Every structure is written in structure tokens, then in C-alpha cells.
Amino acid sequence: MLYACHCSDCQKQSASAFGLSLIVASADLEFTRGADQLRCWQTHADDGSAKPCHFCPRCGTRLYHGNLDADDSVSVKGGTLDQTGDLEPVAHIWLRSAQPWIEIDRARYACFDTEPDDRDELMRRWRARGK
């Protein structure tokens, strides 16, 4: 499930206007090379829980957030995939902090000013798309 996050943290970590978070079941994520070279630093989510952030030590690109060994799912940074043409978010969140020049088609995407109360709703919308 993919959503675009316009929070200030995602703007900074993506060095852009928003982040693309691709939620993937930890069991379904496989690194074909280089996983042993990834580095990690830790920040904290709004609820205070630790959020490990994994990145490439050579180029500094953030690859995913979460703990593959402990979390059911992790957040892969969508823009890091080799093929991004099929990636279309199901929702835009934290629009309260979106750059003022961003225009969102509110008929096409679920839109939230802050964090959605129910992230399961995003997953239901994603599955309803049939992707």
C-alpha cells in the first residue's frame, strides 16, 4: 500500500516536497544484494515508539523504516525503487504541512490533513483498487 506523506519529516528525509511510503509485509521484502551494508539510525514516531531508519552508507539514500525482524510490515521509501512508473499513492496524508503549490485531486485520492485515524482504511482502499 502506497501513500504520499507531506509531513515536514518526510519532506526532509526525501529532500523533496513529500515522501512516498510503500507499506510492505516484512516477510515479503527481500534484499537481493547489499543488505549487510545498510546502516541504521533511530528516530521516534509521534507515539514515542522507536523508528529505525535504514539507509545506504555510500549515497545516504533512505531505503526503509522499521524493523524487519520485529515488525509485521515496514515502510519502503517508494522513490528508491528501480521502477516507479506503476506507483500511485492511494492517499495523501499530512496535507496540513504540504507545500502550498501542491495541488491534489481530492476526488481521486483519500486526503488527510494529519495522520489518518485508521490506517486500515488506507489498506482497504488500496486492496479495492485491485493492485
Ligand SMILES: [Zn+2]
Ligand atoms: Zn511523513
